[in-house]
Amino acid sequence: MAKQITFASLAHATKKKVTRREKFLAVMEAVVPWSRLLALIEPHYPKMGSKGGRPVMPLAVMLRIYCLQQWCAVSDPMAEESLYDSDAMRRFAGLELGDDRIPDETTILNFRHLLERHALPEAIFAEVNAHLAENGIALRSGTLVDATIIDAPSSTKNKAGTRDPEMTSTKKGNDWYFGMKAHVGVDADSGIVHSLETSTAKVHDSRVWDELLHGEETSVWADKAYVNAEREEAFTGPDKFWGVMRKAPKGDDLHPIDEQINHLIAKVRSKVEHPFRVLKRQFGYIKTRYRGLAKNRAQLFSLFALGNLYLVRRRLMA
Template identity: 55%
Template structure:
């Protein structure tokens, strides 16, 4: 037999999934952890009142299955067609969702798109964040009295080569330093101790960071940290959180004068304020949300809020895994 033909033949181990040299990949390890830490029953109960019920037509796909597919999109930055292809291509993802291709096909991209629109239409991203934070609080991770506020730019396509022959009208451009950016801003309020996101908002990129400051505070703060974009907003902070001390950075230099004392104060404050950058690293680098996928602010706001909930679960995964292990022991 020709060597080339022999190379194409599949071994019984490969066909049955019992390869001799198989090992757990990072993706499978990550999904096995998320399978444990995500509060599936609570999130399903949140969405269930809005989900289609079985009737005379084709029965809807199981709600938890669609939620798992939606989370795969967020974790791996997949479009609707891409997540359908990934389910056919990846045994690990199919196992996570619970799809057996010997019995049924994976949900198509239209079904995935309709489920995503259902979440957007009912604003369930924000409610998901509240459910997850409630779940974390019941497991010993409570939002404290220190909040770090910050914002980051998420890019949007600036090309006009589309059906409308125009850029997204809800996105805007902004100049940062000597560079122009086009897109939206993700504003977050993060707990200073646990690095858990308790508040988030999305605006066009040209909206000043301090415009949404009040929306990022939960009201029980005793300290608020932020960069120089939030200086001079002490009245806003106190109005929202009467007991809060303003620890935002101050301008330490002008064109003519530099103030070393203020610069040193900013440096000390940065030891706490910089923790918010870890959150942005997860959202933008780990989960790939550095560029918007959808047109319009509302769709991207819902994605941001649901991704904030998943970011909190990833941040707290070791604690939740330990709690799960103790409960099973």
């Protein structure tokens, strides 16, 4: 969203170093299908402000600020602060300090609520994947299935004086976690997330399965948590492979052949960790931001949609 440079941005334009954030935003500027997403949201976006109130912010500006929130892991108040502090973020949003009105935290909050109210994060996720398919990044024969725990704040120092009642605890190894889970189905070829489901943390990974398959798989890949004799039998066939890691019978060691099979499966299914790495390391999403599953579920759809674009950015820009 290029605008004519004002005196306020002249010093920025003449600086010698391009920061990592500016490089990242330039890449995402090129790979996000802005026109498609704007067309998706536009029917639900108000055309004018309330009677006697300020005019609405341009939809393109609000969508870009919403994306900045996902990439930079900032809350609604911090998004407003960042637009004043960061020239890179302000320019990406198409705003000029001194010339344009900077949206306040309430405006940013209301836009997020509008997306949640109309289930638009799920629609954005589907639209992004459709865009990738049209660019030759389509689903192939295999699906990698996995889940990750998203920590939630366990503090009771809040207005309600309680932890989030929709989050639960689960044990992984010797450690306990409090929060929710994101269950994903990932294309074995491209590594993009094609299916997403969420649950509270105590739900066992294996209970979410059918929702993560697109139905045309010739192979499925998962860890030992998904071992299930009935599912394995239903998936057998001349052109199908059950790539779920073998589990040793109780009291016995794993057979050496099964150990070799597990080693091969692990090499294939390692790609399922890439979307999680993008969310938690690249985007800084390490804790739930909101109370309740619904709001956090909506954010996860947006995060994985943008994460898919980031994962295949080089192919999209080639």
